[in-house]
Amino acid sequence: MTVFLPRTAVLTGVLAVAAALALSACGSSSDGSDAAGGKSAATATTAEALGGVDALAEAAKKEGTLRAVALPRDWANYGALMDGFKKKYGIKVEVENPNGASQDEISAVTSRKGKDSAPDVLDLGSSFAQSAAQQGLLAPYMVTGFADIPDTQRDSIGRWANDYGxxxxxxxxxxxxxxxxxxxxxxxxxxxxxxxxxxxxxxxxxxxxxxxxxxxxxxxxxxxxxxxxxxxxxxxxxxxxxxxxxxxxxxxxxxxxxxxxxxxxxxxxxxxxxxxxxxxxxxxxxxxxxxxQYYSQAINKDAPHPAAARLWQEYLYSTEGQNIRLKGYARPALMTAMKKAGTLDKTAAAKLPKVSxxxxxxxxxxxxxxxxxxxxxxxxxxxx
The missing domain is CATH 3.40.190.10 (Periplasmic binding protein-like II)
Structure with a gap:
């Protein structure tokens, strides 16, 4: 486990460069990333809508890339998560301005709409996630374990859900x-x-x-x-x-x-x-x-790689992903459900700071x- 870094850097310089590059861009590289049966990942609200997680994974592999902003490798074990995702699916996670803040992520979504440089996914402080949902920036998507996330920690239609905190x-x-x-x-x-x-x-x-x-x-x-x-x-x-x-x-x-x-x-x-x-x-x-408080996961409504974005969510909320969070001293949103199921990493859980x-x-x-x-x-x- 390496040192955690605060996500507070400002994105203005990066946005200026991206805006200049966007002038010559032809727009989003994704046409909806059709899964088996011609179903569009861009509008899918569950993996089942695309034929299941395996079909979603195949569509995501064709996209080949996942873009994000402000995900430090050493924040809540993101490095291990990105490495695990790439090893499992062969999809590289490209992170811009890793030390940015939640507002920088939202700014990247609004300023790069329809561009290849737009982030596919967002990791936001819950108040920022709720604000982004109110602005109509997020795509509804319910991961496989969505029902096990406490009601107070998720949007009713899946525009955001708490992941760790x-x-x-x-x-x-x-x-x-x-x-x-x-x-x-x-x-x-x-x-x-x-x-x-x-x-x-x-x-x-x-x-x-x-x-x-x-x-x-x-x-x-x-x-x-x-x-x-x-x-x-x-x-x-x-x-x-x-x-x-x-x-x-x-x-x-x-x-x-x-x-x-x-x-x-x-x-x-x-x-x-x-x-x-x-x-x-x-x-x-x-x-x-x-x-x-928890940090929430969300998908950009206009994600350039919509299948990869949804597969990333599935990975983060899987037993593997949630236990990786726990090893980074973060409390996973599915912790209670995993305790009941007997899938929680007890050794990692015992190292958390004590709170009554x-x-x-x-x-x-x-x-x-x-x-x-x-x-x-x-x-x-x-x-x-």
């Missing part, structure tokens, strides 16, 4: 920080001056968005009221404890962001990776702000409203 956590360099924080309240202590960081802006990054939501829950807010979270970070900034420097493996390794608020599966990955480098990276889910209680999730409307509040207020609250 975790809890907002505090990662802490125990050799640089005498006493690591265990609550949002702790973060306000003077001893943490200039030490607390997010891995990006909550206007673009799903994990940073989750951090603000968690802070809201810790400070009298709710799924309907994220403002206390924004106010908390404004207070943290005023105290000098919050630094706008994005937390990355590099900044952590150099001691520049010794306290990083991020998903527990990313911080747990740092613990494993940095141990050999002498860094004692500890992970705790804050006691006063437990916020769990049952997670609850904001509704689509609540997340949409929260995004609007953050877009309007975050810059002013945390600016110099």
């Amino acid at each position: 975790g809890y907002i956590s505090f990662g802490c360099d125990a050799k640089r920080v005498r006493t690591c924080p265990t609550s949002f309240k702790d973060l306000l202590k003077p001893e943490y001056k200039g030490l607390v960081a997010l891995n990006g802006s909550p206007t673009k990054s799903g994990s940073a968005f989750g951090a603000v939501y968690a802070a809201a829950l810790a400070n009298g807010g709710s799924f309907d009221d994220i403002q206390p979270g924004i106010d908390f970070f404004a207070k943290l900034k005023k105290s000098g404890n919050y630094t706008p420097l994005d937390s990355t493996p590099t900044t952590i390794g150099k001691g520049r962001t010794p306290i990083s608020i991020d998903w527990d599966y990313l911080n747990a990955g740092y613990t494993h990776e940095f141990k050999s480098k002498g860094l004692d990276w500890t992970v705790v889910v804050p006691s006063d702000g437990k916020f769990s 209680g049952t997670p609850s999730f904001p509704t689509e409307t609540q997340q949409s409203n929260a995004k609007g509040v953050i877009a309007q207020s975050w810059g002013g609250a945390t600016s110099e």
Whole structure:
């Protein structure tokens, strides 16, 4: 398992190049990727509609490629997933701007509609997935195990479904920080001056968005009221404890962001990776702000490779794919169903950060409203 990287890079430069190339392009390379019987993958909502997963795989192999944006190999074990997909089906996954953010993926879909350079699939923070669905950008598709995904973690018609996730956590360099924080309240202590960081802006990054939501829950807010979270970070900034420097493996390794608020599966990955480098990276889910969220999978409605896009979804939600997620410290959406079926990797599950209680999730409307509040207020609250 290698170091996880935050998905917060901006895609503007890449988009400019792609736009220039698109002027000479002839449009999408796919005409619908017909499967056996002349059925179109571009409109298929299940594998069965194409004659089953085997028929879908044959159509996908003819396409030969899967395009994506912002899928780091070292984020939630994507490297192992891409390698496994290629080994199993012979289809290469081409990833552009791997360190981009959810909004960059949506921007690539809207700016490259009908072009070969458009992404086939998207991995989005759930609030961004819901927004993309509302914009009519996503294709309905239900994977084989769709019914086993909890109702609150999937769109009713399959435009998006949660795949993996975790809890907002505090990662802490125990050799640089005498006493690591265990609550949002702790973060306000003077001893943490200039030490607390997010891995990006909550206007673009799903994990940073989750951090603000968690802070809201810790400070009298709710799924309907994220403002206390924004106010908390404004207070943290005023105290000098919050630094706008994005937390990355590099900044952590150099001691520049010794306290990083991020998903527990990313911080747990740092613990494993940095141990050999002498860094004692500890992970705790804050006691006063437990916020769990998942990243969702979706298919571009105008995917250049529609069969490969659907086959990729089938692979991610297969037992093999979900256990690969688990080995990357991420909690798979089908974890409960796999426990019941006896197919869960128990060794990998035992290594997850401990959390008590049952997670609850904001509704689509609540997340949409929260995004609007953050877009309007975050810059002013945390600016110099």
